[in-house]
Amino acid sequence: MTTARNPKLCVPFWLLLSALILLCAVVVRGAPSIEVQIGFNGHVVPERYAPLRLRIRDYDSGESACVVVTQRLGNEWRDTATVRQELDFSVTSDGSYTSTVPIYEPLNPIEVALVDETGRTVAETSLNLQLTRHLEPFPLLYGGLPFAVAEDPVPVTAAELPTSWWAYDSVRSLWLSSPPPREAWTAIAQWVLSGGSVVVAAGPDYFRFDSPGLRSILPIANPAIETGPDGVLHLVGTLREGASVPVARDGLPILVEWTYGAGHVYLVAVRAAELTEAEFAQMIGAVPASARISLSAVSEALLGDLPVVRPTHLSALLLIAISCVGLAGAAVLGRRRRLAGWLAAGVVFAALSVWSGFHANSTNDVSYLYSMNTSFQLIATFGIRIDSYSFYSSDPRQREHTIGSEAIPVQAPPALLPEHPLYAFMPQPTATPWIYAHTAKSGRVTTSTVGVRQKTFHAFAGCPSLLHLAVDSAAGRAVLTNQAADRLSNCWLLVDGRGTPIPSIPRGTSTYSIQAEQTLAALVSETEEPASLVLQHLAEELPLHQGVWFVGLSPLLDPGPQLAGQKVRHLDVYVVRGEVS
């Protein structure tokens, strides 16, 4: 007898079967999994940031979990170090997540794990980027090009274009022949501001590309389309101040170049397919590699310049000498009359104790940790922030540094020893290997100074344009709106590389007459440290010789409550590019 023939058995049979299927589904669903993509199609550069895209499946426990990226550096022969990075988001359910992580040495597989609140690994995967590792930044291509760029560019899709500007850290030049998604434009413009090189092959299709992000970095104003003598459609417009035409055809520009912040923007005025091979070769030669601006060297130099807090050797010598003389005097007395000797010793050493107690008061407490934090904000239409943290510690114990950055800080080799591999500056293994943790979520870095006593990190963030500089060139006036710092102590207004110091900037709007009195070199030479060091470094990294710029520095400050044994200094540097009307 079959179930089909017996309706009484049919219902329980189907119920049982459904329950079985449901149970199987639950069992299968009980194993969460992770899919990870790091870099642009896996292409990464050591010691630079890379985008990370994550897909989590079958995680619905309701509890929040974090994602931990573990990188192992070096090998047993060279010594190893482990870098553990906790990403800046919590996972509560299935879905796609994005972040940006610093890559150190992708020769070993990179492990990515989903860790729950109890510290249990829920799911993990590892990624081998050995074959897609580059030693230097590489060109990135979005869209298509008719000819090959010098080195094979890495192609990306729209979904792969990151929305945080520091994720483009490993890109040498970005080639755009299709309009990127709207949310990627701001990141691209910010990356260019920080020193990136972008080639926008828009041509007459410009209006498909048009966006506020592109308009702000475009080397031409009032764009229009015109048919050239060759019958080809050209994008034309008014060249912005400082823009140039490195490649032209029949008097019409083919390539227009402009500097935006520390970076370069190239606009191709015709369709990529209409370029000749010679023009394309000329174009490739004209595009420089991106060079990210950094104040790490300044931060290290200022750290080195910090005075050491300690009692003097002379006071210690004096103490030793007086103690010996006091003992001798007490002994001479004590040999005649013991009580007198004891009394003399008591008085002398009590007095010495009071003196040394006063001398060793809190102002002379020896500092074991010196920290120099430099926050650099570069503002044009968009703003970016680059934080540099330099630490010196004479105490080899592990320390936790709080870093208020949006990104996971990346460690940089000290400028003094650039030829050494970075892993040499990581904590070295002992009986139990050192873990070197970066927790982006709480903005903390745990590090030890075993072996190397100085460490430098840098971290990036986007920032609102809290300072705005509008220049009325006809009236010879500059209007600065300051919504950022309470007080900027060292400020300069620079016009085409010449300028003058201006008094401290209050909050609100101030108007200044433009006076280009001194050259940058003269300004540097007459300014005191640390302002001169910063100004000189900025002159090397930014095109201050061109356009109108405002440079402002906060006083070198102790940012918070004085912690015993620590000396922390903070410097804010604001650089604003003026908008000339």
Next chain:
Amino acid sequence: MTKQDSVFSSDAVQGYVLLLLACGAGLLFSIPAGARVSDLLELSWSPSPLVFYLTYVTLVGLLGTFRGMAATRWDRHGWATVLRIVGHILFGQLLLLPYLLFSRSFLAGRGLVLPLLTLYATCASIMFSLIAYRVELWGTTRRTHTFLLQYTLFGLVLILPWAIGLISQVPTVLTLLSPIGAALKIVRDASAGELVLAFAFVVAIACAQLVGIQRTLRRSHVV
């Protein structure tokens, strides 16, 4: 003529001057050299401020050993000698008080460390002096030279538990049985349990020596 048991006897004053000079050298070494952080980076050798505390504990222990050895030549016996030894050690601590207060600047605001370390060093010094006194008494009754034995014992108690404790397989708590290990732990923030263990060990050894000294003296009276 100064009595030999006086803190102002030539023998004792020499010891105290050496104590002041050696601890002073430790203090000088502990002050970071260089006026700027860049100077500290360029220096290939910059000793830790722990140098002073290690010198202090070692030398105060050695002072106890010296005084313990010398005590058999004094005109006193029994508890009076023990009390006089303690007086010598406390005088040594009085001399080092200005150094200790000066070293407060190395401790970065951890004020409790200093009295704890001073108390521990005093206890350890008394322990060493009693060990030395007992061994010296034992040598006197048997008419044997105990000079090397005294220093060997001093070195063993001072260093051995600390050195063994550094081996990864051995529990690190063993380092607390050595005055060096205990002093390092106190300076680097010891827990209450660790403090109890360090003090208990030193006090227990000192008490054992007192019992031993009493027994030796009773036996020598009988003889």
